[in-house]
Every structure is written in structure tokens, then in C-alpha cells.
Amino acid sequence: MSEAISYEDAWARIDKFDPPALFDELRKERPLARMIYPDGHVGWIATSHELARQVLGDPRFSHSLEIGHFPVTKYGGPVPQFPAMPGMFIHMDPPDQTRFRKLLTKEFTVRGVSRLTPVVEAVAAEQIAEMRAQGDTGDFLEVFARPLVLKVLAPLIGLDYGERHRFADAPAVMNDPFGDPQAAMAVFQQVGEFVHETIARKKATPGDDIVSRLIATGELSDEELGNITTLLLFAGYETTEGALATGTFALLHHTDQLAALRGDLSKIDDAVEEILRYVTVNQYETFRTALEDVELGGEFVTKGETVTVSLPAANRDPAKFGCPADLDLDRDTAGHVAFGYGVHQCVGQNLARLVLRTGFRSLLEAFPDLRLAVPADEIPLRTKGSVFSVKSLPVSW
Template structure:
């Protein structure tokens, strides 16, 4: 269709922190726009806050891999429809999604996450020590953000961090569109085998972790347990690590905001919400398939049509957030969609906030003169892929 945009256009970032400029014109002229997927399927993409929430909260839109058109991976591969994978509930609709999610909700409440705050602070302090031991300059991603995020998530789930070389590389390779596909598949296979091994260990010797509690509950098969572990790791590790690292990168380029935060550390929680909104690192894989013809935004979305929801565009909608292109730690951010919306809203968002709070607090407290060790334009970015990230972030103090 002549008025349909290319699938590539909404991912072509031209600035470090801003979504592609095309969303500004789309939002003004056609907030629900036709988009051609790489296999020729003509679906849709939303660019407004209102339409994003509408799609993600409407049960007439499916996230199941069994139904409709499963658009594409970030490597440009079209994914065929396939049966439900036991335990992989992110790609399920109710009641199957509800069945699994209900088992895990109690593990990720604000209260449960709050109990991990002291441990998160300890881990952050230990990673600060590791940075000091390395010396200035250091790569904030390698020496701080990655190990902080992976350690805390691993402890919660029940994965022994001392064996992280057996599973920690897989999420990074999966989310990186420049990674070798065969290397990524090999790493995923090794991680899956390791998860099965850990499940067997926990059956014999339970510990105070999620895997042990799910085993004790007795409702899940080993296959379901392993797939749930895979989902939690792949959804919760890179996203939190990137939010921390890119958040620091953004803060170091907004000295007035950094000074305001240093002057009043009580602003940290609000600042984290603004980082989440402003950066929206979960930039790519949010889409649904229409189960029937649906009137949306003045258009008719036909049964079987794919609708991609741009979370970065929704979080930059001026109808919701005044001056949305500005980083403002004092702004009202309630309702931002960095964690999605609806029944598939990020299960681990409370844990992510605990990790980010510990990570930012320890870093700003330890290094009052923290700064970039290279020019901002020299920081290598991962602009495409499901998670917006910095590949490394050299800092000095």
C-alpha cells in the first residue's frame, strides 16, 4: 500500500535517546498507521499513548503465537505460528496466561521486592568496590550494570551466579541483532540445559528461591519450570541492566538534572520513573494480532492484522506528557508505559525498581565526580533490537 510505512522506519533512531522522528508526524497525521512487515504482511503501528493503551488492554487483540500473524524478530526473520510452549506464558492469552501468571504474582509484589532492597544495596556496594578495584576509567556496563542486574535476578530465581558463564551470555546474544544467530542459538541451548540441571538440584536440595517454591507447589512440570526460568531471565536481565546504564548515560549529559538529584537524593524514585519514561529501553517487541475486525482510531483493523505498539512513542506523546522530549526528574510520570500495559504488563517491574534504586543510589553516592571517559558520540549504542542499550559506557571519577 502506497501510504504504508516500512517496518524499518520506526526503529531508525537518529539521536541517542529519542525515538525516530517519524513518530512525531505519524502521531499528528495518522496515529494508527499502516506498516509493511518484512514478509509483505501489511499491518499497523500505533504512535499515540491513547491507542497504545487501547490495544494492550483490549482482549480482542491476541499475543498468542498460535493465532494470526507473528510478525518478525529483530533479526528480520518471520516467525511461523506454533503451539503454546509450556510455561512460556508471555505469548499466551487467557486462560492459559492467567494460569501461569497467577503462580508468579506473589513472587513479584512490591512488598516481596521491597524485602530484597537491603540485598540489592549490598550487591550494589560490592560492585562499586569492584569498580574501584579496577580503577578509573571503567566500563559501567561490564563492571556495574550487568553484574548488578544479573546477580539480583539470579538470587531471586535460584540460579547460582558463580556459574553465570553457563547462562549469562544467552540473553545478551538474543537481544543483540548484530550477534551471530548460530552463536545465540548455541548459548540458548547451553542455558536451557543448565536450567534443567538447576531444577534437578533444587528438587534434591530446596533453597529459599523461586525455583524451589515452584517445585514445592507441585503444579509445574520440569519443562514448564525451565521455560519460566528462561522467560524471567530473558525478560528481566537485559532490560534492567540497560535501563540503569542508559539512564546513567542520559543523566551525565543533563548536568542540571544530575545536580538537582545530587542536591536532593529524595528525588531518586521520581527520577527513576522519568528515566524509564524518557528512555523506554523496551523498544521493539510489543505487538498484538486482531482476533476480529476492530474499529480503532478511525480505522478498521481486520481480523488477523498485526498491530505493533511503540512504547517509546507512547511515552513521548505530548497529549499525555508536557514537553515529552525533555528529561525532567520533577515531572509527573504516572501512567508511563515503560513496562507495557494490560495483562502482559511487566511482571518484574517492582524488582526492576528496587535494582535501579540501589544501582543509582550507590553509584551517585560513591562517585561525586563521576563523568564520561569518552565523548558522548563515542559511546557505542545498540539502537535496534528489542532492547535499546549502550554496548559499553566508559566512565571516570
Template sequence: MSDAISFEEPWARTHQFDPPALFDELRAKRPLARMEYPDGHIGWIVSSYELARSVLSDLRFSHSTEVGHFPVTHRGQVMPNHPRIPGMFIHMDPPDHTHYRRMLTGEFTARRAQLLAPRAEAVAAEQIEVLKRLGPGADLVKNFAKPLSLRVLSEFVGLPYDQVHRYGHAPTLLHDTDADPQEVVAAMGEAAAFFAEVIADRRADPRDDLISRLIAGGELSDEELGNMVTLLLFAGYETTESALAVGVFALLHHQDQLKALRAEPAKLDGAIEELLRYLSVNQYDTYRTAREDVELAGETVREGDSVTVSLPAANRDPAKFGCPAALDIDRETSGHVAFGFGIHQCLGQNLARVELRAGFSALLRAFPDLDLAVAFEDVPLRLKGSVFAVKSLPVTW
């Protein structure tokens, strides 16, 4: 159709922190716009805040691999329908989704996450010492954001961090559109084999970790457990690491906001929410498939149509957030959709906030003169793929 935009148009950021200006035009004229996917399928893309929440909360839109039309992955490959993968509940609809997710809900409450705060703070302090030993020019991604996110999540789930070489690189490769597909498959296989070993060990020798508690529940097979561990790691590690690293990059670029935060550290929680809204690092793979014909924004979305929801565009909607292109740590950010919305809203968001708070707090205390060690324009970015990220962030102090 002549009015359908190309699938490629919404993903190339026009500035280090900004989604394409195309979204401003779409939001004003056709917030539900036709989009041509790489396999030729004509679906839709949502750019407004209200429509994003509407689609993501409407059970007439499916996220199941069994009924969905998933015309593309973040590597540009067509993904055929396939039977549901036991335990991989992110790609299920109720009641299967509900069955698996309820087993984890109590593990990720705000109260439970706060119990992990001291450990997150201790890990952050240890990584601060690593940065100090390396000295100015150290890479904040490699030596702080990655290990903080991965260590805290691994310990909580029950993955021995002293064997991180067997699983830690798999999520990074999966989210990297430039990675060799064969290398990705190999890394995924190695991680799955390691998870199976850990699960077998916990069945024989339970510990105080999530895997052991899920085993004690008695409802899950080894296959289901392995896939749930995979989902938790792959959904929770890269996103939190990227939110921390890109958040630091954004603050270092917006020195007025960094100065205000240093002057009033009590504003940190609000600053984190604003950074989550402003950056929306979960930028790419939020899509649904219509299970039936749905009337939406004056259009008829036909059964089988794909609907991509742009979280970055929704979080920059001026109808919800005044002057949305500005980073403002004093902004009222309640309701932002950086963690999604509806039944698939990020399960681990409370844990992510604990890790982000620990990371930002440690950096602000340890390095009152933290700055970039390279020019702003020379910070390498990963602009495409499911997670917006900085590949490295050399810093000085």
C-alpha cells in the same frame, strides 16, 4: 499499499535518547498508521499514548503464537505460528496466560521486592568496589550494571551465580541483532541444559528461592519450570541492566538534571520513573494480532492484522506528557508505559525498580564527580533490537 510506512522506519533513533521524529508526524496525523512488515504483510503501528493503552488492554488483540501473525522478529526473520510452549506464558492469551502468571504474581509484589532491597544494595556496594579497583576508565556496563542486574535476579530465581558462564551470555546474544544465529542457538541450548540441572537439584534439595517455591506448588512439569525460568531471566535481565546503564548515560549528558538529583537525593524515585519514560529501553517487540475485526481510531483493523505498539512513541506523546522530549526529574510520570500495559505488563517491574534504586544510589554516593571517560558521541549504542542499550560506558571520577 502506498500509504504504508516501511517496517524499518520507526526503529533507527535519530538521537542517542530520542525515537525517530517520524512518530511526531504520525501521532499528529495518523496515530494508527499502516505499516508494511518484512514478509509483505500490511499491518499497523500505534504511536499515541491512548491508542497504545487501548490496544494493549484489549483482549481482542492476541499475543499468542498459536493464533497470532508474527511477521518478523528483531532479527528481521519471519516467525511462523507454532503451538504454545509450556510455561512460556508471555506468548499466551487467557486462560493459559492467567494460569501461569498467577503462580508468580505473589513473588513480584512491591512488598516482596522491598525485601530484596538490602541484598540489591549489598551487591551494588560490592560492584562499586570493583569499579574503584579498576579505576577511571572502567566500563560501567560490564563492571556494574550487568553484574548488579544479573546477580540479584539470579539469586532470587535460584540460579547459582558462580556458574553464570553457563547462562549469563544467552540473554545478551538473544537481544543482539548482530550476533551469529548459530552462537545464539548454542547459548540458548547451554542455558536450558543448566536450568534443567538446577531444577533437578531443587527437586532433591529445596532452598529459599523461586524455583524451589514453584516446585513446592506441585503444578509445574520440569519443562514448564525451565521455560518459566528462561522467560524470567531473558525478560528481566537485559531490560534492567540497560535501563540502569542508559539512565546513567542520560544523566551524565543532562548535567542540570544530575545536579538537581545530587542536591535532593529524595527525588531519586521520581527520577527513575522519568528515566524509564524518557528512555523506554523496551523499544521493539510490543506487538499484537487482531483476533477479529476491530474498529480503532476510525480504521478497521482486520482479523489477522499485526499491530505494533511503539512504547517509546507513546511515552513521548505530548497529549500525556508536557514537553515530552525533555528529561525532567520533577515531572509527573504516573501512567507511563515503559513496562507495557494490560495483562502482559512487566511482571518484574517492582524488582527492577529496587535494582535501579540500589544502582543509582550507590553511584551517586560513591562518585560525586562521575563523568564520561569518552566523548558523548563515542559511547557505542545498540539502537536496534528489542532492548535499547549502551554496549559499553567508560566512566571516570
């Protein structure tokens, strides 16, 4: 297996929840392997847990699109280098990245997020009541996962949930690998207009939300505020929804694990971590560019080459997790990389955990007979794009 693999090979999932079988072969023989991207660029893909953490934690690898080279878009074309977007710190390196991230870190501490518990519980209860009111069958995405996440996230950021028609569909359109690039640009501009209207309103009438508090610091321009707000929406919405929906599918499919959790809900925190590891919805757009020549995993990465890190592959590494293809809610999941690793590790991970923990617990307590409404093999999956998820999840209760 000395030849370079194709970018397309890394999308070839073999089962409902499993990453491509190729990753198991690569991890054994060459955990850092050559990979050819659609535009012809030859870079690398890292599939082991050790190498994933090494790349993501090494300052010699950059996540900046300004100096780096991400060789393919969702639509198959190359991404040109372009100046950093002010405030879009996910594609910055320290110290610029540190400046913006520091403003948000205090918003998402364990203590700070814990204060939101009553809010999340109330929203979950509201959605359960709506489920009961509509009957005994529905699409889990529409009746629970999506509204729960958006009803929590939007007001926390400072966005009006009542105007969700202006922003709720944007992440899905932006991340659709088969979509129209012009449509994606149009929806991005639409969200930008809404966000800047929101910023203007918050300047006039501040609220108890992240946008208002960022404005109050006096440290950010309107452009920086707008890009940070958009980033929080795009990074937090679709990923948490995907983890909640796909995690629920995994529980309903693995009935032994579901029964064990129902029998002891005190294990909910451990269950959330295992579900995060098992489904790893952030599937394929974790990449870095070498700022200098780097020896890595017995290979020589040249300055300017792209290294893609497969988080799903890293979280299925048997050297770190025994029998990694099994969903095991009693597993020790310490060190999983579902939220990434290093300076770009997800800033909102504590909020995501709260939403998942509350969502799963509320469902299991409210619906002792929650089950799939169709055979598991008929659940449509979204296997391409930045977030692995179900397209719909018909359930009965």
C-alpha cells in the same frame, strides 16, 4: 502521509535517546498507521499513548504466537505459527496466561520486593568497592550495571551466579539482530540444559528462591518450570541492565538534572520513573494480533492483522507528557508504559525499580564526580533488537 511506512523506518533514531522523528509526524496525523514488515505482511503501528494502552488492554488483541502472526524475526525472516511453549506465558492469552502469571505475582509484590532491599544494597556496595579497587575509569556496563543486575536476579531465581558463563551472555546473543540464528539456537539450548540441571538440583535440595518455591507448588511440569525460569532470566536481565546503563548515560549527559538529583536524593523514586519513561528500553517488539475485526483510532483493523505498539513513541506523546523530549526529573510520569500495560505488563517491574533506585543512589553517593570518560557522541548505542541500550559506557569517577 497516507502510504504505509517501512518496518525499517521505525528504527531510525535521531539522537542518543530519541525515538525516530517519524513517530512525531505519525502521532499528529495518523497515530495508527499502516506498516510493511520485511516479509511483506502489511500491519499497523500505534504511536500515541492512548492507542498504546487501548491495544494492550483490549482482549480482542492476542499476544499468542500460536494463533497470531508476528511477521518478522530479528533476522528478517517470517516467524511461523507454532504451538505454545508450556510455561512461556508471555506469549499466551488468558486464562492460560493467568494461571502461570498468578504463580509469580506474589514473588514480585511491592512488599515482597522491599525485603530484598538489603541484598540489593549489599551487592551495589560490593560493586562500588570493586570500581574503587580497579582505579578511576572503566566501562560502566562491565563494572557496575551487568554484575549488579545479575548478582541480584540469578540467586533470586535460583541460578548459580558462579556458573554464569553458561547463561549470562544468552540474552544478548538471542536478541542480536545481526547475529547468527544458529548461534542463537545453540545458546538457547545451552541455557535450557543448565536450567533443567538447576531444577533437578532444587528438587533434591530446595533453597530460598523462586524455582524452589515453584517446585513446591506441585502445579508445574519440568518443561513448564524450565520455560518459566528461562523467561524470568531473559525478560529481567537485559532490560534492567539496559535501563540502568542507558539511564546513567542520560543523567551524565543532562548535567542540570544530575545536579538537581544530587542535591536532593529524596527525589530518587520520581527520577527512576522519569528515566524509565525517557529511555524506554523495551523498544520495538510489543505486538498484538487482532482476534476479530476492530475499529481502532478511526481505522479498521482486520482479524489476523498485526498491530505493533511503540512504547518509546507512546512515552513521548505530548498529549500525555508536556515537553516529552526533555528529561525532567520533576515531571508527573503517572501512566507511562515503559513496563507495558494490561495483562502482560512486566511482572518483575517492582524488582526493576528497586535495582534502579538502589543503583542510582549508590553511585551518586559514592562518586560525587562520576562523569562520562568520552564525549557523549562517542558512546556506542544498540538501536536495533528488542532492548535499546548502550553497547558500552566509559565513565570516570
